[in-house]
Amino acid sequence: MAITRRKFLGWVGSAAAGSAMxxxxxxxxxxxxxxxxxxxxxxxxxxxxxxxxxxxxxxxCNEVNHMPAPQETFDDLKVLEVERRTTAVTHTVVNKFxxxxxxxxxxGTDALSKGLHADKExxxxxxxxxxxxxxxxxxxxxxxxxxxxxxxxxFVKAFNKDKSGAVTYDASLCVGCRYCMIACPFxxxxxxxxxxxxxxxxxxxMCLPRINEGKLPxxxxxxxxxxxxxxxxxELIRQARMRxxxxxxxxxxxxxxxxxxxxxxxxxxxxxPFSEIGMREDLGTHSAPELTSGALSAxxxxxxxxxxxxxxxxxxxxxxxxxxxxxxxxxxxMTKSDAExxxxxxxxxxxxxxxxxxxxxxxxAVKKALDDAxxxxxxxxxxAAEAENxxxxxxxxxx
Amino acid sequence: MAFRKPLVNTKIEAxxxxxxxxxxxxxxxxxxxxxxxxxxxxxxNLDNNNPWGIWIGFDxxxxxxxxxxxxxxxxxxxxxxxxxxxxxxxxxxxxxxxGYALVVxxxxxxxxxxxxxxxxxxxxxGTSSLLFEVGLCVFLYLNVLFIEFTxxxxxxxxxxxxxxxxxKLTLVLTxxxxxxxxxxxxxxxxxxxxxxxxxxxxxxxxxxxVYFFVSSIFAGMSMVIFEGSLAHRYLHDKMDDTHLSExxxxxxxFSKAASFVMMxxxxxxxxxxxxxxxxxxxxxxxxxxxxxxxxxxxxxxxxMYAVAARDKNVKLARIASVFAVLGVAxxxxxxxxxxxxxxxxSAQRYFPSWMEIATxxxxxxxxxxxxxxxxxxxxxxxxxxxxxxEH
Numbered sequence: 091m092a093i094t095r096r097k098f099l100g101w102v103g104s105a106a107a108g109s110a111m112x113x114x115x116x117x118x119x120x121x122x123x124x125x126x127x128x129x130x131x132x133x134x135x136x137x138x139x140x141x142x143x144x145x146x147x148x149x150x151c152n153e154v155n156h157m158p159a160p161q162e163t164f165d166d167l168k169v170l171e172v173e174r175r176t177t178a179v180t181h182t183v184v185n186k187f188x189x190x191x192x193x194x195x196x197x198g199t200d201a202l203s204k205g206l207h208a209d210k211e212x213x214x215x216x217x218x219x220x221x222x223x224x225x226x227x228x229x230x231x232x233x234x235x236x237x238x239x240x241x242x243x244x245f246v247k248a249f250n251k252d253k254s255g256a257v258t259y260d261a262s263l264c265v266g267c268r269y270c271m272i273a274c275p276f277x278x279x280x281x282x283x284x285x286x287x288x289x290x291x292x293x294x295x296m297c298l299p300r301i302n303e304g305k306l307p308x309x310x311x312x313x314x315x316x317x318x319x320x321x322x323x324x325e326l327i328r329q330a331r332m333r334x335x336x337x338x339x340x341x342x343x344x345x346x347x348x349x350x351x352x353x354x355x356x357x358x359x360x361x362x363p364f365s366e367i368g369m370r371e372d373l374g375t376h377s378a379p380e381l382t383s384g385a386l387s388a389x390x391x392x393x394x395x396x397x398x399x400x401x402x403x404x405x406x407x408x409x410x411x412x413x414x415x416x417x418x419x420x421x422x423x424m425t426k427s428d429a430e431x432x433x434x435x436x437x438x439x440x441x442x443x444x445x446x447x448x449x450x451x452x453x454x455a456v457k458k459a460l461d462d463a464x465x466x467x468x469x470x471x472x473x474a475a476e477a478e479n480x481x482x483x484x485x486x487x488x489x
Numbered sequence: 490m491a492f493r494k495p496l497v498n499t500k501i502e503a504x505x506x507x508x509x510x511x512x513x514x515x516x517x518x519x520x521x522x523x524x525x526x527x528x529x530x531x532x533x534n535l536d537n538n539n540p541w542g543i544w545i546g547f548d549x550x551x552x553x554x555x556x557x558x559x560x561x562x563x564x565x566x567x568x569x570x571x572x573x574x575x576x577x578x579x580x581x582x583x584x585x586x587x588g589y590a591l592v593v594x595x596x597x598x599x600x601x602x603x604x605x606x607x608x609x610x611x612x613x614x615g616t617s618s619l620l621f622e623v624g625l626c627v628f629l630y631l632n633v634l635f636i637e638f639t640x641x642x643x644x645x646x647x648x649x650x651x652x653x654x655x656x657k658l659t660l661v662l663t664x665x666x667x668x669x670x671x672x673x674x675x676x677x678x679x680x681x682x683x684x685x686x687x688x689x690x691x692x693x694x695x696x697x698x699v700y701f702f703v704s705s706i707f708a709g710m711s712m713v714i715f716e717g718s719l720a721h722r723y724l725h726d727k728m729d730d731t732h733l734s735e736x737x738x739x740x741x742x743f744s745k746a747a748s749f750v751m752m753x754x755x756x757x758x759x760x761x762x763x764x765x766x767x768x769x770x771x772x773x774x775x776x777x778x779x780x781x782x783x784x785x786x787x788x789x790x791x792x793m794y795a796v797a798a799r800d801k802n803v804k805l806a807r808i809a810s811v812f813a814v815l816g817v818a819x820x821x822x823x824x825x826x827x828x829x830x831x832x833x834x835s836a837q838r839y840f841p842s843w844m845e846i847a848t849x850x851x852x853x854x855x856x857x858x859x860x861x862x863x864x865x866x867x868x869x870x871x872x873x874x875x876x877x878x879e880h
C-alpha cells in the first residue's frame with residue numbers, strides 16, 4: 091500500500107500529504123466521532139449539464155474492468171429510453187431524464203420523493219433558459235461515501251474506505267449475505283446471482299488500481315465533454331461552488347453529495363432539482379454509522395446490566411420461595427405445638443375434671459356413708475331412746 | 490421383482506403424513522441441488538434491488554421470532570420462579586433449538602459462500618455491523634440451546650452423570666440465553682435502521698430494535714400455546730400426568746402475560762407513530778395495511794388473550810395464539826419484504842418464486858420431522874420416573 095500511495099502522491103505532485111494520514115479505517119459503530127473524509131482524498135465531480143449521453147464512460151468502464159461485452163453496443167443510444175441501474179457486469183450506467191422522457195420523471199424514486207418533499211422542491215427555482223424539452227443525462231455509479239453504508243453494514247469488513255477516497259471490496263472475505271445491498275441508500279452494489287459457489291458483490295472501484303498507477307479513472311479519462319472532473323474532493327467542492335456562482339441560472343444551488351448520507355466522494359451538479367433526475371433528496375445528511383450507532387451502543391449495556399438484573403430477579407424469587415418455605419415450616423411447627431398445648435391443656439382439664447368428679451363422687455360416697463352411718467346411729471339412738479323411754483316410767487316409779 | 494429387506498429396522502409406515510413429508514423432502518433435495526449447482530438466480534426471484542427474499546424474511550426473521558419461546562419459558566420457570574410452567578420448558582427449548590438450527594441451516598442456502606459463515610466470528614469480524622451482532626448472538630445462543638436441550642437426550646441415552654452436571658448449569662444458561670436473545674432479537678430489527686430511505690415510514694422507527702424484542706416475547710409465548718395445542722392433538726399419548734395437569738395452567742398463564750405484553754407493544758407502537766409524526770400515513774393504503782397488522786393481529790389477539798385469561802378459556806387462548814403468531818410473522822414480512830422498497834415501481838418489486846417457497850416449506854418440514862422423532866423418543870413431554878422428584 092505504501093509504495094502505491096507514494097507513487098500516487100508523486101503523480102499529484104503534492105508530496106507533503108502522506109504524513110497526516112492514519113491507518114486504513116473501517117466504519118466505526120457507536121461513538122460521537124465525526125469523520126469528514128480523509129484529507130486530500132479524491133473524488134469526481136459530475137456536471138450533468140455537460141453530459142451528452144454518449145455512453146463512452148460506460149464503454150470505458152466495461153473495458154477497464156474486463157467485463158463481458160453487452161448485447162447492444164455502446165453506440166446504441168436506444169438503451170437510454172429505459173431507466174437502468176448498475177448490474178453485476180455494468181458498474182456504471184447513464185440515464186436520460188427530461189420532458190421527452192415523461193416516464194423517467196413520473197415513476198420511480200423521483201416521483202415518490204417529489205410527493206414527499208413538495209415544499210423542498212417548491213423552494214428551488216427552476217433555472218431560467220432551460221428548454222421545456224431538454225434532455226438531461228446522469229451517470230450513475232458507486233458514490234464512494236465518506237462513511238459508506240456498505241462498509242458499516244458488512245459483518246466481515248469486506249468493504250474499506252481507502253485513503254484515496256475509493257470504497258473497495260475484498261471478495262476473499264465476502265460471505266455473500268448481501269446486507270451491503272440492503273444498506274446502500276443509492277442502490278449501487280450488485281450481486282452475481284448466477285454464480286453457484288463463488289458469487290461476488292460487484293460495484294465501481296473508482297478505478298483504484300488505475301489511480302494507484304497514476305492514471306485517471308476510465309470514465310473520467312474518456313469523457314469527451316469534461317462532464318466528469320477528477321481531483322481532490324475539497325478542490326472539487328470549491329470548483330462546483332464557483333460554477334454555481336458564475337452561472338446561477340444554469341445550476342440549482344446544491345452540490346449533491348457534499349452532505350448527502352454524510353457526504354460522498356462523487357459530487358453532482360444539476361440544472362434541475364435532483365429529485366427530477368432520479369436522485370433522492372430525502373436521504374438526509376446522517377451517515378450510515380450514525381443510524382446504527384444507537385442500537386450498537388445498547389449492546390454493552392444489555393450485556394453489562396441484564397445478568398445483574400436477572401440474577402436479582404432470580405434471587406428475589408428464590409428468597410420468596412425460601413421465606414415461604416420457612417414460614418410454612420414455622421406455621422406447621424406452630425400449629426403442631428399449639429395443638430399439643432391445647433391437647434395437653436384439654437387433657438389436664440379433663441384430668442382435673444375427672445379428679446374433681448372422682449373427689450365429688452368420693453365425697454358424696456363418704457357423705458352418703460356418713461349420712462347413712464349418722465342415720466343409722468340416729469336410728470339406733472332413737473331406738474335406744476325409745477327403749478329407755480319405755481323403761482323410764484318404771485324406773486321413775488321406782489324412784 | 491424381488492422384495493428387499495428394509496435396511497433400517499424401524500419401519501416407517503405409509504401414512505398420509507409420512508407420504509407428504511417424503512414428497513416435500515425429495516423436492517427439497519432437488520431444489521438444494523439446483524441452488525448449489527445453478528446459483529441463487531436459478532431458484533430465486535432475487536435481484537439487485539431486492540437482495541433479500543423469503544429465505545431471510547421468513548426463514549430467518551420469522552424463524553428467530555417464533556423460536557423465542559425457549560428463552561421466555563425458561564426465564565419464566567427458572568429466573569422468575571414460576572415452577573408451574575416447568576413441564577412447558579422442555580418442549581419450548583426443543584422448539585427453540587430446532588428453530589435456530591433451521592435458521593442457520595436455511596442461511597446456508599441464502600448466503601453466497603456458506604462455508605464462510607464462521608468468518609465474521611473467527612476470521613474478520615465487522616463489529617460495526619448489526620449483522621455481526623446477530624451472527625455472534627445466534628451462534629452463541631444456538632450453543633446455549635443445544636446444551637439446554639442435552640439433558641433430555643442424555644436421559645434417553647442413559648448418561649445420568651453428564652446429565653446431572655448439565656442440569657447444574659441451568660440457571661447460568663438461562664440467564665445467558667436471555668441476554669443473547671435480548672441482543673439478537675432486537676438486532677434483527679436494528680438491521681433495518683440503516684435503510685430509512687427504503688423502509689416505509691410507518692414501519693421504520695428508531696425503536697425498531699425495541700419493537701422486535703418486545704414482540705418476540707409474545708411471539709414466544711404464543712408459539713408455546715400454539716405448539717401445545719398441536720402437541721395435544723397429535724402427541725397426546727406421549728404426555729405424562731404432570732404435563733397434562735399443568736398444561737392448561739401454562740396456557741392461561743401465558744395468555745395473561747401475553748395480553749399484557751401485547752398491550753404494552755401497542756402502546757410503544759403508538760409512541761413511535763407520534764414521535765415521527767407519521768399519523769397522516771395511516772390514511773393511505775399503506776396505513777390500512779399497517780392498521781390491519783396492528784389492530785387485527787396484535788390488538789385483537791391481545792384482547793382475546795385477556796378474555797381467555799379472565800374466563801380460564803383454554804380454547805379461546807389457543808385461537809388467539811394463532812392470530813398472534815400470524816401477526817408476528819406478518820410484521821417481520823412487512824419490514825423485510827412488503828414495506829421494504831415500497832417506493833419501487835411494482836414491476837421492480839419482489840415476489841418469491843415457487844422454488845423459494847418450496848425450499849422454505851422443505852426446511853419447516855425438516856424441523857417438524859425432527860421434532861416428531863425427538864418427542865417420540867426422548868423425554869420431552871414426559872419425565873423419566875428416576876428424574877421426576879428433582880424440582
